[in-house]
Amino acid sequence: MFTGIITDIGTIVATEQRGDLHVRVACSYDTGSIDIGASIACSGACMTVVELGPDWFAIDISGESVSRTAADRWVTGRKLNLERSLKLGDELGGHIVTGHVDGVGTVASIGSDGDSKRFEIRAPAELAPYLAEKGSITVDGVSLTVNTITDQPDGSTLFGLNIIPHTAAVTTIGLLEVGDSVNLEIDVLARYLRRMEQLRTSA
Incomplete structure (x- = not known):
């Protein structure tokens, strides 16, 4: 964990x-x-x-x-x-992350937003139902907050992130370029909620 x-x-x-x-x-x-x-x-x-x-x-x-x-x-x-790995008693500064990669995303755009960088990452269609504004996402192991969601006609989703200078400096996020692939892990709570919703609607 x-x-x-x-x-x-x-x-x-x-x-x-x-x-x-x-x-x-x-x-x-x-x-x-x-x-x-x-x-x-x-x-x-x-x-x-x-x-x-x-x-x-x-x-x-x-x-x-x-x-x-x-x-x-x-x-x-x-x-x-x-x-x-997390030890009992450690500070939970991000969110609960399992280390299981759910899919691969692609950096679609990078722009400036004050001192921060504004990223848009394209997530594959199978991950789209698990992404929500102000929800958590792990990108290359980094706990981040989703700021925007833009669903695409092909079923994929563009999600927006603001990367502050500190995060860019102490992770590899600051090295990313448009077109790069990134590991994505959805929020574990979203995974279970999606499964429960699937079972509810199929009943």
């Missing part, structure tokens, strides 16, 4: 295709405080630590995970938003 509050930006320094994709991530965490088997969210995807060294950890990524996350996410040189 995570909060969507990023605590480090890691860099993929090596990849190796074994049975699964083996990825080594450089980080500034005290890796002496991380256990083998611990969970770390890597740009929104919950991964299990399988190796550790000074200033790095390694994860194995299944083909299923590769196929369900943003394209070119797991390549050498890629920056990743990192968050260690």
